[in-house]
Each structure stands twice: as structure tokens, then as C-alpha cells.
Amino acid sequence: MKNIAEELSNLIFFLNSRSFTRASKLISKTLELIKSIPIIEKPSEDILKNINLLEQKLQLLKRCASSSFPRDQNACLNEAKQVYRQTLLLYLLATSRIKELSKARRYAYSSIALGLPTSALFGLSPLAIGLIFLGVLWTYIYFIRLKLAGWIVLVSSLMLLLPFLVNAVYYFSSTLFNTSELNNIAEALGTSLSIALIVVIVLLIVSVVALSLNIYSLHKLIIFRDIFE
Secondary structure, three states: OHHHHHHHHHHHHHHHHOOOOHHHHHHHHHHHHHHHHHHOOOHHHHHHHHHHHHHHHHHHHHHHHHHHHOOOOOOHHHHHHHHHHHHHHHHHOOOOOHHHHHHHHHHHHHHHHHHHHHEEEOOOOOHHHHHHHHHHHHHHHHHHHHOOOHHHHHHHHHHHHHHHHHHHHHHHHHHHOOHHHHHHHHHHHOOOOHHHHHHHHHHHHHHHHHHHHHHHHHHHHHHHHHHOO
16 A cells, blocks of 8 residues: 555656646545555455556556646546546455445345335335336446446435335324324225234334435445445
């Protein structure tokens, strides 16, 4: 990491000398991230692989900086973004925060699986349910490859479900103490009041779990937005 930090420091100086301001600012941010990575005595294969990829991207940025016209604010910006993203991935691996992202992904899919049937009871149309299901399914491979399309679809789906889940939790929790509404549910289901109460309790638990997973995964995915391209 020390060698990479030195390379980044030299690169910042070179970018500034050629007035590549935007790329320089991003590499300065990258340097701070590298400095925050703890020393690892025995790095894993994944970490070594990512270090190698980072060194390759640094070389691409160096070549770009050497061949671009001075004072072009957008020069080498894409290459700088690749360096920053690779460094962020390395940081996530080295600090085990990549596990947080995987956990957020699992919780997001769990929230959608639990929330779609519940949301259908509160006005979410079959078309919207189908689009969410197909969209999340179609972009799964994009998400695990850290592509922006996968992130957008997953976050959008969670945000679309959020108000329906809030409504579901409010309705089922208030219905527990509303005998009149419980009677209406029992009549609609053609069952007894006690069975209707059990149904409401089960749906309340499902809604609370789905809402909790939704809020947690949304929070984490927004935090990790920078690693998706």
C-alpha cells in the first residue's frame, strides 16, 4: 500500500502541473482512501488480485496524463474514476465491508420478496409488481458486477415498495385493536374472528420484517453508491 500511496502522491503532483483539476481532486480522494486501509500481513487472493488491478489502472491513468492536452479539465477523468473505484473495492475487501454490501443485497431481495404480496393488498398494481419482479431479476447480474443499472433498479424497487409497507404496518397494527375491522376481515375471509386475528398478526409480522429490511438495505445501498459504475 505504501508504494501505491507514493505513486498516487506523484500522480497528483503531475496532474496538477498539467491543470487536470478534476482528475487531480479524485486522485486526492483516492489517496486518502488508500491511507485509511489497514496494514494486512497476509492478504487474501482477492485483495492481491485487486491490488494488481489497481496498479494496472494507475498505469493507464499515467499514460493518459502524459498524452493529453494540458488544461483540459475533463482529461483522464474516466481513468481517474476507474482508479478511485478500484481503490474503493480494495478498501471494502481489506476492511471486510464488502460483507456489508452482500448483506444489504440479500436483505433487499428478501424485502422485495416479502413486500410484493403485502403491497398488492394496498393498491400496488399487478403491472407494477410484474415490472419490479422482472426488473430485479433481469438486473441481478448487473448488481453483482457492480453496474449502475443494477443499483438503480434495486434502489428504485425498494423506494417504490416503501410507502406501501409503511401503510401495511400502520393498518395491521391498528386493526389488532379494532374489533369492527376484524369482523369485516373475518366476513371477507369467511372465517371466525380468532382466525382473522391470527391472519392480521401474521401479516403484521411479515410487513414489519419487510419494512425493516427495506429501510436497512436502502440505507446501505445509498452509502455504497460510489462503487457502482
